[in-house]
Every structure is written in C-alpha cells, then in structure tokens.
Amino acid sequence: MKLETTLTGTAVPLLSAKGLTRRYGARIGCADVSFDLWPGEVLGIVGESGSGKSTLLSCLAGHQNPDQGSLEYDGRDVLSFSEADRRRLLRSDWAYVHQNPRDGLRMGVSAGGNVGERLMATGARHYGQIRETATDWLGRVEIAAERIDDRPSAFSGGMQQRLQIARNLVTGPRLVFMDEPTGGLDVSVQARLLDLLRGLVRDMGLSVVIVTHDLAVVRLLADRLMVMKSGHVVESGLTDQVLDDPQHAYTQLLVSSVLQV
Numbered sequence: 001m002k003l004e005t006t007l008t009g010t011a012v013p014l015l016s017a018k019g020l021t022r023r024y025g026a027r028i029g030c031a032d033v034s035f036d037l038w039p040g041e042v043l044g045i046v047g048e049s050g051s052g053k054s055t056l057l058s059c060l061a062g063h064q065n066p067d068q069g070s071l072e073y074d075g076r077d078v079l080s081f082s083e084a085d086r087r088r089l090l091r092s093d094w095a096y097v098h099q100n101p102r103d104g105l106r107m108g109v110s111a112g113g114n115v116g117e118r119l120m121a122t123g124a125r126h127y128g129q130i131r132e133t134a135t136d137w138l139g140r141v142e143i144a145a146e147r148i149d150d151r152p153s154a155f156s157g158g159m160q161q162r163l164q165i166a167r168n169l170v171t172g173p174r175l176v177f178m179d180e181p182t183g184g185l186d187v188s189v190q191a192r193l194l195d196l197l198r199g200l201v202r203d204m205g206l207s208v209v210i211v212t213h214d215l216a217v218v219r220l221l222a223d224r225l226m227v228m229k230s231g232h233v234v235e236s237g238l239t240d241q242v243l244d245d246p247q248h249a250y251t252q253l254l255v256s257s258v259l260q261v
C-alpha cells in the first residue's frame with residue numbers, strides 16, 4: 001500500500017471522514033462515521049438493508065451533504081468545495097459505479113461514446129485517440145471491439161456493468177465509489193465481474209469504497225471492512241479478521257446467516 005506524504009513527510013490518507021452524520025427528519029441515515037482510507041486500499045461497507053450504507057456512500061461521494069462531520073480528500077476539505085469543483089472531481093479523480101448500470105451509462109449513446117464521453121469531459125479532443133482508447137478499454141472489460149458502435153441497451157446486464165466500469169476507469173481515477181456493483185446479476189456473471197474488478201483495482205492501484213450486503217464480495221475485494229447497523233459502525237477491521245473472528249453480536253449474526261444459506 002502506497003502512503004501519500006505531505007511536504008513535511010507526514011502520511012495523509014486519501015479520504016478521511018470524521019463524525020459523518022446524516023438524518024432524514026427524526027430518522028438516522030448514518031451517525032458519527034469516521035474512517036481513513038489510504039491510497040490503494042479497498043474499504044468494504046456491509047450491513048443489512050436500511051443500515052445506512054447508501055446514505056454514507058452518497059455523503060462520501062458528494063451526492064448529498066452530511067448534517068455533521070468533516071470529509072477530507074487528499075488533505076482538502078471536500079464539503080466546502082463549490083459545486084463546480086465537486087463536479088470536476090467527480091469527472092477526474094473520482095468515479096462512481098452504480099448498482100444499476102442504467103444509472104451510470106447513457107443508454108442512447110454507443111458503447112464507444114459512453115467511454116469516450118468521459119475522456120472528452122477531462123479535455124481529450126482527438127477523435128482517433130479517443131476511439132483508440134475506448135477500444136482498448138472495451139477490451140480490458142472483455143467487450144469485443146466490434147461492439148463499439150452498439151448501444152448499451154443491446155448488451156446483457158453483465159456487459160452493461162462492465163461498460164459502466166470502463167466508462168468510470170478510462171480517465172484513471174484515484175478513488176472509486178461502488179454501490180453493490182454485482183447486485184442484480186446472475187451468480188456466474190457476478191463471479192466473472194468480481195474477478196475483473198479485482199484485477200483492475202490491483203493493476204491500477206485504485207482506492208475503493210464499496211458498499212454491499214454480500215460478504216463474498218468484500219471477502220474477495222476489500223482489505224478492510226466496516227459493519228453498519230442502524231446507521232452506526234458497530235465493527236471495523238481487516239476483512240479476514242472481521243469475517244473469521246467477528247466480535248460484535250450483529251456481525252456474528254451476519255456471518256452466520258451467510259454460512260447457513
């Protein structure tokens with residue numbers, strides 16, 4: 001794992017959350033969540049439905065603002081960014097993989113266009129180079145080059161998800177948010193996608209925050225885990241440690257309920 005250092009030589013986390021809290025009226029979305037994410041690290045967030053995973057992810061990714069707490073990216077206070085700066089960050093350094101590929105793709109635009117569009121958003125202008133890079137990325141996510149002019153609506157669910165991943169990663173982001181990236185796919189398709197994701201994360205040295213209710217997904221991808229219940233983090237630690245020797249009764253229940261399936 002690479003550690004970023006400041007001019008004074010002190011290590012800084014890539015993303016640092018402190019006391020993040022988001023309420024919906026009287027209801028708690030997430031409460032007092034703190035963690036550091038280091039460059040090249042994959043953090044898994046698990047918990048049952050309604051435990052606050054999506055709320056936390058949307059606060060981290062800037063889709064909504066927390067009511068309390070602080071969030072620093074690379075030592076900078078992201079919550080005080082202007083809307084334009086935040087959008088720039090989401091187009092360049094950050095990426096967001098939605099559970100439903102339709103939410104992360106432009107369905108009326110060709111596969112190549114979907115990948116090329118993000119390159120153009122970060123300043124690429126040379127058509128030939130954009131198409132070449134898009135073709136290369138389609139290959140990296142195992143989509144045949146001959147499908148470059150097809151629209152995503154002509155793709156299977158697994159292909160659409162791989163295309164969404166290519167669209168997100170083509171600009172070489174440093175931090176990727178993933179919301180149940182394998183949810184809604186057949187088991188065999190999930191396994192292939194997980195394998196692909198694991199390779200890309202490793203090869204590109206990506207930092208990732210991944211939300212899932214599937215412990216098999218975090219077992220394969222995440223270095224570290226946070227377990228959420230009723231908006232609170234009840235347990236966190238190295239993935240294998242948490243899953244093999246859960247300390248909190250709720251984590252024990254989560255792990256044992258998977259074993260019984």
Ligand SMILES: Nc1ncnc2c1ncn2[C@@H]1O[C@H](COP(=O)(O)OP(=O)(O)OP(=O)(O)O)[C@@H](O)[C@H]1O
Pocket residue numbers: 024027028029030047048049050051052053054055056213
């Ligand atoms: N827009 C909203 N308005 C009101 N309450 C909300 C809203 N979004 C989430 N909540 C509430 O916040 C709590 C956390 O929900 P959240 O969707 O973050 O959990 P989750 O772990 O992501 O669940 P799931 O796995 O089902 O997506 C729940 O009690 C939920 O009802």
